[in-house]
Amino acid sequence: MDPDTVTRYLAKDFWSTVDKKFSSEPASETSTSEDRGYIYPKVTLTFAQTLDGKISASERKQLLISCKESMVLTHYLRNQHDGILVGVGTILNDNPSLNGN
Ligand SMILES: NC(=O)C1=CN([C@@H]2O[C@H](COP(=O)(O)OP(=O)(O)OC[C@H]3O[C@@H](n4cnc5c(N)ncnc54)[C@H](OP(=O)(O)O)[C@@H]3O)[C@@H](O)[C@H]2O)C=CC1
Numbered sequence: 188m189d190p191d192t193v194t195r196y197l198a199k200d201f202w203s204t205v206d207k208k209f210s211s212e213p214a215s216e217t218s219t220s221e222d223r224g225y226i227y228p229k230v231t232l233t234f235a236q237t238l239d240g241k242i243s244a245s246e247r248k249q250l251l252i253s254c255k256e257s258m259v260l261t262h263y264l265r266n267q268h269d270g271i272l273v274g275v276g277t278i279l280n281d282n283p284s285l286n287g288n
Pocket residue numbers: 233234235236242243244247248249250252273274275276277278280281
């Protein structure tokens with residue numbers, strides 16, 4: 188399967204889970220966040236993890252864990268958001284571009 192197709196499937200599944208979660212939440216007896224004059228931002232946490240639970244090399248060098256398809260999904264998700272947040276350690280170690288191609 189080509190990376191674009193894989194990403195479309197993964198993303199569709201991902202967003203349907205998010206939508207279900209929000210729509211299945213019980214309505215508040217008092218007020219919703221929108222009634223109170225604000226809406227929560229949509230925040231997505233994504234990271235790549237090795238089978239033994241690691242996200243970075245011990246010497247704090249940038250480590251590519253994701254396969255090509257997963258990187259396509261990463262960039263797709265970046266494009267769906269207004270901002271990308273990483274820790275200062277990531278900035279110093281990786282000097283990431285954090286773009287969405
Ligand atoms: N596999 C993946 O998907 C990803 C991997 N990485 C990898 O992770 C590595 C970076 O790791 P690391 O530097 O640990 O993480 P981060 O880049 O997330 O930096 C750690 C952040 O946490 C803050 N912090 C630490 N302890 C606390 C605390 N007790 N309370 C509140 N804030 C705290 C630090 O702030 P302070 O200034 O106070 O120290 C700092 O901003 C890089 O090598 C990068 O490649 C990064 C992102 C994704």
